[in-house]
Every structure is written in structure tokens, then in C-alpha cells.
Amino acid sequence: MAAIGAVFLVQYLLARGRLAWSGFQTAIDNEPLLLMCDGQFLEDAMRDARVTRATLMEKIRASKAGRIADIHAIVLETTGDISVLTRQETGPELLKGVRGA
CATH class of the missing domain: 3.30.240.20 (bsu07140 like domains)
Incomplete structure (x- = not known):
């Protein structure tokens, strides 16, 4: 359960980072x-x-x-x-x- 929770947390943080900072999106997206x-x-x-x-x-x-x-x-x-x-x-x-x- 902890591993699944960690995956969801990382996904949430990445999604929030994309919305908040355009440079972040450029750095992680292809x-x-x-x-x-x-x-x-x-x-x-x-x-x-x-x-x-x-x-x-x-x-x-x-x-x-x-x-x-x-x-x-x-x-x-x-x-x-x-x-x-x-x-x-x-x-x-x-x-x-x-x-x-």
C-alpha cells in the first residue's frame, strides 16, 4: 500500500509542478x-x-x-x-x- 501511495503522490506532485511552472513542464516532458x-x-x-x-x-x-x-x-x-x-x-x-x- 505504501508503494502505491508513493506512486500516487509522485504523480500528483508532477501534475501540480506542470501547472505551476512552465520551466518544470519543459524539463520533464518530451x-x-x-x-x-x-x-x-x-x-x-x-x-x-x-x-x-x-x-x-x-x-x-x-x-x-x-x-x-x-x-x-x-x-x-x-x-x-x-x-x-x-x-x-x-x-x-x-x-x-x-x-x-
Whole structure:
């Protein structure tokens, strides 16, 4: 019970810290990472994120994009999800705050 209580306490303190100080949120949260841009795989970013080309190809196949040329960007989100953005749906505001964009 003490361990569970400690987990809840740490979670509560982190949530309060995020709300109270913007610098605290910047220090503990990840930022989205650009993994592919205009049909080019960004190998350094993929290596940093430990994401393989096979994983990105799986996400591309599952997306609405019919071809790699239709993809504007692939982003590793802060939650660990991978977003595939096609040229038709990507405005500059969607890549704001994405590392490498």
C-alpha cells in the first residue's frame, strides 16, 4: 500500500509542478520528434528515438497515404504514438513545436 501511495503522490506532485511552472513542464516532458520529412527518412532522429524503418513503413501502410511521395511528415508524438501527415492535411501549424521541423 505504501508503494502505491508513493506512486500516487509522485504523480500528483508532477501534475501540480506542470501547472505551476512552465520551466518544470519543459524539463520533464518530451517534445514531438520529426522522423520523416518530404519523403526522406531522418536517420539520426530515427536512431535517437530507436524507431526502425520497418516500423515507419508499417505506419505508412496503415495511414491514408497511397504513396511515400504523398507524405509530408512523420512525427513521433510525446505519447509514443507515430503520426503520419499527408501533404493534403499538413499546415505549418501542425509542425509547430516539433523537434527537427
